[in-house]
Amino acid sequence: MSSTTQLNDKYDFKTIENRWQQRWETEKTYKVDHRSDAPKYYVLEMFPYPSGRIHMGHVRNYSIGDVIARYKRMQGFNVLHPMGWDAFGLPAENAAMKVGVHPAAWTYDNIEYMRNQLKAMGLSYDWDRELATCRPEYYRWEQQLFLKMLEHGLIYRKETSVNWCDDCQTVLAREQVIDGTCWRCDQAVVPKLMHGWFFKITDYAEELLNDLDTLTGWPEKVVTMQRNWIGKSVGLLCDFPIEDSDRTLSIFTTRPDTIFGVTFMSLAPEHPLITGLMQGKPQEQAVTAFIQETILTKQRATPDQELEKQGVFTGSYCINPFTGERIPIYVANFVLMEYGTGAVMAVPAHDQRDFEFAQKYGLPIKVVIQPEGELLEPSTMTAAIEEPGILVSSGEFSGLDSQTAQKAIIAAAQQQGCGRPHVTYRLRDWGISRQRYWGTPIPVVHCDRCGIVPLPESALPILLPGADTATGDHAPLHQQPEFIATVCPQCNQSARRETDTLDTFVESSWYFVRYTNPALSTAPIDTEAAAYWLPVDQYIGGVEHAILHLLYARFFTKMLRDLGYLTIDEPFSHLLTQGMVIKDGAKMSKSKGNVVDPNELIEQYGADTVRLFSLFAAPPERDLEWNDQGVEGASRFLNRVYRLVTGNVDCFTHPAAINLAALNTASRTLHRKTHQTIRRVTESIESDFHFNTAISRIMELVNQAAATTEEPIDQAVLREALETVLTLLFPMAPHICEELWQLAGHADLLENMVWPAFDSEAAKEDEITVVVQINGKIRSKLQVPADTDNQTLERLAMDDEKIAQLTGQNKPKKIIVVPKKLVNIVL
The missing domain is CATH 3.90.740.10 (Valyl/Leucyl/Isoleucyl-tRNA synthetase, editing domain)
Structure with a gap:
């Protein structure tokens, strides 16, 4: 390869990213198993609702999770990083109705499109674990859990007041009532007493409250919100x-x-x-x-x-x-x-x-x-x-x-x-009944002789009519006579199916458990796999889910423990609530007209650039202010890394060993910068996942490696610096780093490399500048070895020529030393 040619070329991100994504998929690089002696690490982003397209909030959320997953793999962990779809619910039903298609067709088409979008980002998911909550192989187990909870007295049915539209013959969610009328037909909404099903979450109120004290890895504001909600x-x-x-x-x-x-x-x-x-x-x-x-x-x-x-x-x-x-x-x-x-x-x-x-x-x-x-x-x-x-x-x-x-x-x-x-x-029992179509059917029947009769587990799943073919009637179940008519399993006489479907929060309350073995066909939960993987070590998602979703997931975990499926008390050890993506002073949304399409960005700049910008623009817990120049800057930086490595491929033929005694000043400076960068990047990731500062440190190392010096840089030192850049940058921009790693002649994948350790001695500064003050005013500066002790600093300050002239024969009242920073002489 000609270094002169590469020096002037922009890297072909489309070819590079496509090549590595295909290889990761073909070789199932991120497939994992719970039968491992390695320490486990389970990182999970809240799974998306398949709305049709990913947005920049998704990009940011999933990039954060992917960096953590890749970083932990390089540290030797057996990492579970799954993805799936929160696919049931009223939004899908409404959207499908609007465009005149079946909710199943609308949902599955969106899943396929969004799956391809996520793969184009190079996210390191174990795609063999993919699940969709609208598939019978998922919700049949939810129906079984419903029966178990019913058997153990954790579910009951009672009459409750709902918002009813007589014209649409349906219950409306609060947000669908606009000025007292139905959002769809503009008819007046009236209160109506209806029977509904409830989970007895209040049975766990005290434990849910007390165990908040154990969630030391959660943001305090989220813990407080939950504490107040339980009340x-x-x-x-x-x-x-x-x-x-x-x-x-x-x-x-x-x-x-x-x-x-x-x-x-x-x-x-x-x-x-x-x-x-x-x-x-x-x-x-x-x-x-x-x-x-x-x-x-x-x-x-x-x-x-x-x-x-x-x-x-x-x-x-x-x-x-x-x-x-x-x-x-x-x-x-x-x-x-x-x-x-x-x-x-x-x-x-x-x-x-x-x-x-x-x-x-x-x-x-x-x-x-x-x-x-x-x-x-x-x-x-x-x-x-x-x-x-x-x-x-x-x-x-x-x-x-x-x-x-x-x-x-x-x-x-x-x-x-x-x-x-x-x-x-303050916590009330969880009303789970929804009088709609696109949700999990509740597995009980109503018999005039026997009352409410749970269906036997052998009858599961109770399928959603027409969902398998995505055709036919998708009216609310209470409007489908063919679905309603059935036979009582106790007396074999005519009976009526329950027509309520489950609240979609039910699906998202245990999906993280099902991920531990989503292919299991004999039970809802693989107890062995769950015991290995759970709890989730790092959970990532928006603060808008701080109360209901997280509270319900905590309840489900405790309930599944009491039913014998789990051995843990809490589902998520650590929680990261990432900030929103803001543009023109408002959260990105279609209604605001300020949406930036990730597809267009990936097409123009590549996935690595989009990932890098979303990680660099702000700490993960803060809102990210959109900046077109920031995307350009991320692209320029990656091109610079590409030119730097391809323009110095010769250094990779040199032995890795470094002869410290023979290094000139420029080489020693770069060697020191390399080890300082390893230390600082590791600290930034370990300290609240501040990837923005980690990337800044890597940029500084690139600047140092690319700097023109009067002395020639030792090739082993340069090799160490460039390999460190690629290794540290890999979790953030995996495609380009893996490509350059191979171009540098490495046989092993960068994916399989161990996260580098820094040499504390090498990272020490040779000399530091210490300010000398008299009565708080700067009067001189000292260049001293970095490990100079306080007593020596005092002596050097008093012996300094400028200080000696200014103090004369005056004896200091006291001398204040701030280690490695200043000496203040008080006269």
Whole structure:
């Protein structure tokens, strides 16, 4: 090869990348097995929804994962790095309907297209483990897990309120309700009570909360988000007798110390006691109208929209068991049925929300907690005082501090038989029913004689009708009579299939387990393979999944452990939440019109350039600001590496051994830079995967190796530097590095090389510059050996000619030494 010709040519990335991608695929380079003596490392990016095309967010996410996978292989780990498709769900159903094709056809076409895109990026996946959640060989095992959970009491069915479009005859997700109407047909959406299936995730609430303390490899903000979502509250469950009735109204409060200050009750609009409370009362019509309006308003509101606090009197009263006072019962739009009991004791003086409600409706405000050193008067209060303090107007508990009073009042309630200590959670059971087509059919039947009957495992999978041929009716299952009609497995009489499908979060809650042996045809999970590979060592994905997906995956892991499939408590040891890709000040999206197509970039610059830019532009946890010049810069750098290596191929014929004693200054400098780079790149990767700084270090080494020097560079030193560049850069830009490695005459693949170790002695600087100050002002500089100790630095500073002239006969008060940086002489 002519070094002169190569020096002026740009490298042919299309040919190079195609050659190596074909070789990796043909030789199954990244295929792994759990039967290995090597330490394992499982790196996983959240699998994509097959929308049709990958975007720059995908490129960034998968490039991060691929660098980690390649780096760990070079460190000697047996690395599992799989890929699959989160393929069920309403978006596919809607998109298919829009273009007039079957959801199966739309989904599988997208998978094929996106698979080719990912392969064009040179990602080191074990493609033999590829799975798609919409395939029967995946969801049949999900159906079996459903039956196991049902058998162990972890699933139940109950009636719940849903958003219903009568015109489309379907349930709508909250985001499909636009200004109170159906997004598809513009008809008014109404609340409807329907039966649905629920997973008992609340059975694991305490463990899910406590085990957050073990997730030291997760971002603290994600742990906090999960902790808040679970929302543990400790307090008093207390019964307030309803006036002129044998029923009671149960409330939960975390502030039992304020129970003497209750002036009204607030109930959620869905509270089951409301009908009895308002029945026959003059307020009945107004309460009914208020409830209907509140439910509709909540449906139309966005999730983060704060509604004006409103309520209506039911006409009924309850009795405060501690004071005997009559307490009016209101329905309020801000009370959630999902939290506590759906009933809240209102203490306006010590809760801001109650304070505002009381002012609006002219309700009493009663002070029962006085902050230390203050004397509150209800008539002068402009806001609630929510801090703890000393109890007043609280009977025998007056004079106690809040903390002591809380325990005493709970004990008194228990003794009186009206209450008890209680723990509640914000976390609700997981509603998994979806009244759609494109999802996993639930494997039970409804029989008029036998009730709800689970199907035998031998009947699985319950196939989604028409999905195998991607033809025929793909209406919601409850609109498909041929699917519904079946036979009861217990009595052999006519029965009806369950027409709900599973929430797509179910598929993504255990896919990482199935990856450990996705070809297993006898059970959902290969316990031996799962025991070897799990937990996932490094999980990578967007922070938008910080709550639900991660929480559900944690729940599933614990549930599968209890069913005997797994031996671990948590699914993901380390979590990296990468930032978004931003262009023109906004997240890239079609709606914003600021999308950059990765296909076009790969076509113009090559996969290595696109990968390198996505890794170099920002630390992985930060948002990446798109920059066209940054892509150009990454391309120029790779071309420079190509020219540098091909222009110096002769150095690779020299022996690798370096004679340190014979090195000139330029060669010694490059040798030192090489080992410093190995150290710094390794530290950058090991420290939170800061690939941007790692790439910067490699660029510095390339600059040093390409620098013109007066002295000739020792060829063994140059060879070491160039081989180090290729080895360190390989995880980020694998195609070009593997190509140059072969051009340099190596028989072995760079893929199989060991990550280099640095020589700490070689990495030491020969000399460093130390600043000398007098009273904080720079007066001189010293060139000293890098390992000079503090005592010697003091002596050299005082002996320095400039310093000696300035200090004269003055004896320093003290001398401050910052090792390897400065000496400050204080006169």
